[in-house]
Amino acid sequence: MTDPGSRTRGLSRADARAFIQAFAAHAGRKGIAAMALVAAGAVLEGLGLVLLVPIIGLVLAPTQAGGWVATLIGGDAKAHLTLLLAGFLGVMIVRALMLRWRDIALFELQNRFTLGLRSNLVSALAEARWERLARLEHARVTSLLMADIGRISSASHFLVQSSVSLAMLAIQLVIALTLAPLFALAALAALVLAGVLMRRAGPNSALRGARMVEANRALMGSASGFLGGLKASAAQGASQRFAGEFDVAQRGVATEQRRFMRSQTNTRTMLSIATALAAAGVVAGGVFAGLTAPVLIALIVIFARMAPLGIQLQQGAQQLVYNGASYAALRAAEDELRHDVPMLTNAEALPPGAIEVASVSYHHGTGGGGVADASLRIEPGEIIGIAGPSGGGKTTLIDLVSGLLTPQSGAITVGGVPLSRSGWGSAVGYVPQDGFLFHDSVRRNLCWGDPGCDDAAIHRALAVADATALVARMPHGLDTIVGERGALLSGGERQRLSIARAVLGERRLLILDEATAALDPDSEARILNRLAALSPRPTILIVAHRAETLGRCPRVIQVADGRVREKPRAVPVR
Numbered sequence: 001m002t003d004p005g006s007r008t009r010g011l012s013r014a015d016a017r018a019f020i021q022a023f024a025a026h027a028g029r030k031g032i033a034a035m036a037l038v039a040a041g042a043v044l045e046g047l048g049l050v051l052l053v054p055i056i057g058l059v060l061a062p063t064q065a066g067g068w069v070a071t072l073i074g075g076d077a078k079a080h081l082t083l084l085l086a087g088f089l090g091v092m093i094v095r096a097l098m099l100r101w102r103d104i105a106l107f108e109l110q111n112r113f114t115l116g117l118r119s120n121l122v123s124a125l126a127e128a129r130w131e132r133l134a135r136l137e138h139a140r141v142t143s144l145l146m147a148d149i150g151r152i153s154s155a156s157h158f159l160v161q162s163s164v165s166l167a168m169l170a171i172q173l174v175i176a177l178t179l180a181p182l183f184a185l186a187a188l189a190a191l192v193l194a195g196v197l198m199r200r201a202g203p204n205s206a207l208r209g210a211r212m213v214e215a216n217r218a219l220m221g222s223a224s225g226f227l228g229g230l231k232a233s234a235a236q237g238a239s240q241r242f243a244g245e246f247d248v249a250q251r252g253v254a255t256e257q258r259r260f261m262r263s264q265t266n267t268r269t270m271l272s273i274a275t276a277l278a279a280a281g282v283v284a285g286g287v288f289a290g291l292t293a294p295v296l297i298a299l300i301v302i303f304a305r306m307a308p309l310g311i312q313l314q315q316g317a318q319q320l321v322y323n324g325a326s327y328a329a330l331r332a333a334e335d336e337l338r339h340d341v342p343m344l345t346n347a348e349a350l351p352p353g354a355i356e357v358a359s360v361s362y363h364h365g366t367g368g369g370g371v372a373d374a375s376l377r378i379e380p381g382e383i384i385g386i387a388g389p390s391g392g393g394k395t396t397l398i399d400l401v402s403g404l405l406t407p408q409s410g411a412i413t414v415g416g417v418p419l420s421r422s423g424w425g426s427a428v429g430y431v432p433q434d435g436f437l438f439h440d441s442v443r444r445n446l447c448w449g450d451p452g453c454d455d456a457a458i459h460r461a462l463a464v465a466d467a468t469a470l471v472a473r474m475p476h477g478l479d480t481i482v483g484e485r486g487a488l489l490s491g492g493e494r495q496r497l498s499i500a501r502a503v504l505g506e507r508r509l510l511i512l513d514e515a516t517a518a519l520d521p522d523s524e525a526r527i528l529n530r531l532a533a534l535s536p537r538p539t540i541l542i543v544a545h546r547a548e549t550l551g552r553c554p555r556v557i558q559v560a561d562g563r564v565r566e567k568p569r570a571v572p573v574r
């Protein structure tokens with residue numbers, strides 16, 4: 001289902017402010033140190049430029065030694081030049097070192113910022129209510145975690161780079177003001193005018209940035225289901241059509257990149273022409289106003305440095321707005337995720353006792369199904385089959401009992417304590433039909449979330465899940481890699497390992513959601529019998545369509561049209 005809140009907007013002023021504030025908050029004291037390095041780099045650059053004026057003066061007219069150098073140190077022109085050059089060299093060496101520290105410090109800030117953003121998003125996802133997560137598109141999450149965080153990293157790079165350019169521009173402007181105030185003011189006016197003329201680039205970049213977020217999301221959507229989709233389409237002889245759809249998604253990204261690149265080069269070209277005109281004006285005006293050669297040359301050098309800095313600043317701002325759209329997308333997702341109270345935490349264990357479902361209703365969105373006025377008492381250690389037609393409400397019921405969903409009316413208690421009050425999650429083991437496995441060894445898949453689990457416990461769990469022979473056959477036993485999502489195993493093998501994982505956790509409630517559907521009846525019977533023989537025995541809920549599976553449950557409930565009712569039967573599990 002499409003997430004209704006997933007429409008992407010461009011970077012607004014509020015987002016831009018939030019972005020800068022978030023960056024500053026992440027940077028903290030290290031940010032202040034980095035900014036001190038930025039300022040020091042700019043001042044040293046300025047100092048180098050200030051030294052240029054007497055150096056050029058001495059080079060052009062060695063006989064006219066004088067000015068502040070002569071007043072300061074006395075001596076002849078050669079000594080002045082030597083000293084000035086030595087000073088210039090010293091300043092440039094210190095500046096080079098300073099810039100090295102500055103760039104490392106800024107890179108670290110940028111890196112920490114993006115790592116922090118990703119961690120925040122992951123924790124927002126982990127804490128979000130299940131109903132909200134279920135509504136998020138998979139492609140949206142993947143795109144946020146990968147493409148958007150990458151673009152935010154670029155935005156933070158441009159933010160940092162712009163602050164450097166700004167500091168350098170400010171210093172050079174101050175020097176130019178000292179040397180020739182009128183010309184410096186003219187240059188400032190030219191900069192401001194260029195900024196005003198380029199203002200249109202802002203909203204355009206914001207729009208393009210938002211489109212890029214959408215295009216990346218479409219590409220991620222195509223990429224994430226690529227292999228599964230390719231297999232299904234190849235089976236129907238439509239693999240080329242499928243590949244074509246992927247191509248459309250990637251062309252979407254390329255088109256947006258091209259459009260932005262063109263707009264950037266357009267503004268850069270206009271700015272370059274404008275600055276060339278301004279530079280020519282400065283030289284002509286300087287000659288006309290009778291500025292001395294050293295001052296004129298120094299001004300030319302300064303303006304020659306200011307022009308690329310101005311262009312860099314404008315381009316950085318454009319990139320910031322363009323890539324900042326990903327920050328807007330991240331903020332929107334986090335706002336949605338943190339909108340409501342967090343899901344159950346693992347903080348507090350619930351007391352022993354029955355699970356009581358009392359007049360519980362839950363409806364999925366407008367017009368969606370769910371369960372209505374469900375009441376049910378589940379004793380500790382009970383084994384209950386849950387039957388019913390597809391779409392009848394079985395998954396909704398178990399999601400409510402496991403605490404993933406919160407009843408919209410009615411209440412669920414465990415041992416008399418409301419489920420919402422404390423941590424039920426760690427007491428529940430859930431095994432879905434497609435038994436999710438990580439691309440890792442059998443051991444790490446089974447011990448996932450339980451670092452203390454040992455081989456003896458693993459082998460006991462494997463025995464319960466009828467998987468001892470399966471692991472014994474594997475080339476590296478427990479260290480065998482199962483492939484991406486367990487792709488190197490059959491559906492039934494994945495189910496056995498998933499059941500073993502749930503058993504290892506020694507949970508109070510085990511939910512098997514069609515978790516034995518891919519097994520042959522004999523294996524299923526062995527597993528259910530061994531689960532029933534566990535001591536202490538967990539409460540076991542088995543969602544199943546097969547009559548054979550339900551036939552092994554001492555009690556069966558029927559969920560149809562959202563209504564829950566008992567289905568009397570009396571076949572005890574052996």
Ligand SMILES: Nc1ncnc2c1ncn2[C@@H]1O[C@H](COP(=O)(O)OP(=O)(O)OP(=O)(O)O)[C@@H](O)[C@H]1O
Nearest residue numbers: 134364365368369370389390391392393394395396
């Ligand atoms: N996230 C959701 N958003 C909207 N509607 C939903 C959502 N999840 C389930 N539904 C709807 O709620 C009803 C009950 O769904 P549920 O998944 O609980 O049925 P089920 O009995 O488990 O079905 P199946 O046997 O096919 O798995 C269905 O009409 C379904 O379309």
